Amino acid sequence: MRKRHWVRLTKDHLVFSAGHFITFGGNICERIHGHNYRVEVELHGPLDENHYVVDFIALRDSLQAIVNGLDHRMLLPTRHPSIKLVMDEKEVTASYEDRRWVFPRTECVLLDIPNTTTELLAEWIGERLLVALAEKLQWKPEAMKVGVDENHGQWGYCEFS
Numbered sequence: 001m002r003k004r005h006w007v008r009l010t011k012d013h014l015v016f017s018a019g020h021f022i023t024f025g026g027n028i029c030e031r032i033h034g035h036n037y038r039v040e041v042e043l044h045g046p047l048d049e050n051h052y053v054v055d056f057i058a059l060r061d062s063l064q065a066i067v068n069g070l071d072h073r074m075l076l077p078t079r080h081p082s083i084k085l086v087m088d089e090k091e092v093t094a095s096y097e098d099r100r101w102v103f104p105r106t107e108c109v110l111l112d113i114p115n116t117t118t119e120l121l122a123e124w125i126g127e128r129l130l131v132a133l134a135e136k137l138q139w140k141p142e143a144m145k146v147g148v149d150e151n152h153g154q155w156g157y158c159e160f161s
């Protein structure tokens, strides 16, 4: 019988508090609000010489660094078709139709995604985690699943295979 191994990382400190707003249903744009997001990952692959899929510590530290970069920030999508972002050194101005929000530049994270849904945040985090693991360990999983929870049980996932 074929055997497969994987690791799953879900820690109380893999959390970030951030502001966002999304659009849905075509032209409905939420009011700005925040969430205490949780992040978890699952990585699949063969066992190494330590009988690990991947070292939990290296994985945890890599993911924590990505999560920390999102903590206490305003999350803004750079590829949204109608949320426009204009920025200078000090400020980011976001606009949607006749609404406008101005944020200190250093308090924003500009994400190259079209909407800050949990599904796309999971994709963004996963892409960065793959880069971090390649740099740190010269390793990539056979498959990976990243989950982001925005409201105590509302998880969006992205699977990489």
Ligand SMILES: Nc1nc2c(c(=O)[nH]1)N=C([C@H](O)[C@H](O)COP(=O)(O)OP(=O)(O)OP(=O)(O)O)CN2
Residues within 6 Å of the ligand: 022, 030, 033, 034, 035, 116, 117, 118, 119, 150, 151, 154, 156
């Ligand atoms: N599949 C998805 N559905 C929705 C997402 C998402 O990312 N993926 N996101 C939202 C909104 O961000 C919305 O803010 C979440 O709604 P809600 O749970 O109502 O948020 P609140 O923080 O206001 O929670 P309350 O329980 O109402 O206080 C919608 N759908």
